[in-house]
Amino acid sequence: MVHAEASTFAAGLSKADAYAQVLEQAEALFEGQRNWVCNLANTASLLWHSYRALPAPSAAVNWAGFYVRDRSPAAFTSPQLILGPFQGQVACQTIALGKGVCGTAAAMATTQLVPDVEKFPGHIACDGASRSEIVVPVMKNEEVVAIIDVDCAELNGFDEVDRTELEKLAALLARSCDFP
Template structure:
């Protein structure tokens, strides 16, 4: 069992530095994406709520659904309220991030055309693509109840976490192999 200490960070920069170390620790010797993403979503959700004192209301993953003819994301491991189960590429913030293979930092979801409100309490969102050799295999999605709940520090930190996770996991089942 991995013992991950409670964050002692006093800033988001310190938090993300600790988070990267924690993520690296939980993936050692473990290639299963379900296991690693479940633990990562818990670390992110509880850690950010503690360090920022912002009402982060969802942190988790949507993964490529290899059974669909039209590129779609299906709900993966997460922390928070019940969520949307399927999102097509190009729809909402998650689908846009997946289609463009580009992080979406949305300071006010109500100004994002086509935003999908899985939780009406969400007011800001950040979605980071999980890129495996130029192919999007999923996204890391975080929601916050306040406008401007995320910033460029979050983007940089979450993009680093996404990279660690992509490299650490075996994605054959997501790739349909």
């Protein structure tokens, strides 16, 4: 049975170790369950609590969650992302493909590691407290089906460890979940 302690992270873990725990717990949670809402909701919780257990700047993460491809009729002519499960404060419901950090990652199908969001052209300031951001696309059959989005209230909140590990998580999500 799933237990809340899966999202308890020991103090003093390195960032790589914390991500290893996220990946291990996520893989265990996805066994026998491919529902994307359920799996992304638990993954957002794992990510959120892992950052909380790490030293700065990771501890200053103020949003961790997902957007997915909007498959509604409205999105047919204007492709957009729609908000999925997350932990943190209220967030923008939809993001047009190509707009802001999330929309750019989705349009270009590449990770965006942004040390200072105010220097990113067309940055969407859902939360004025966010200073840096990383967005990693989740690819299925060469299409972006979702993005992982993590915001930090400090500049330079993310580095190559975050990129490598979140790209592993994106690959795990792509093969473990049925996306809309």
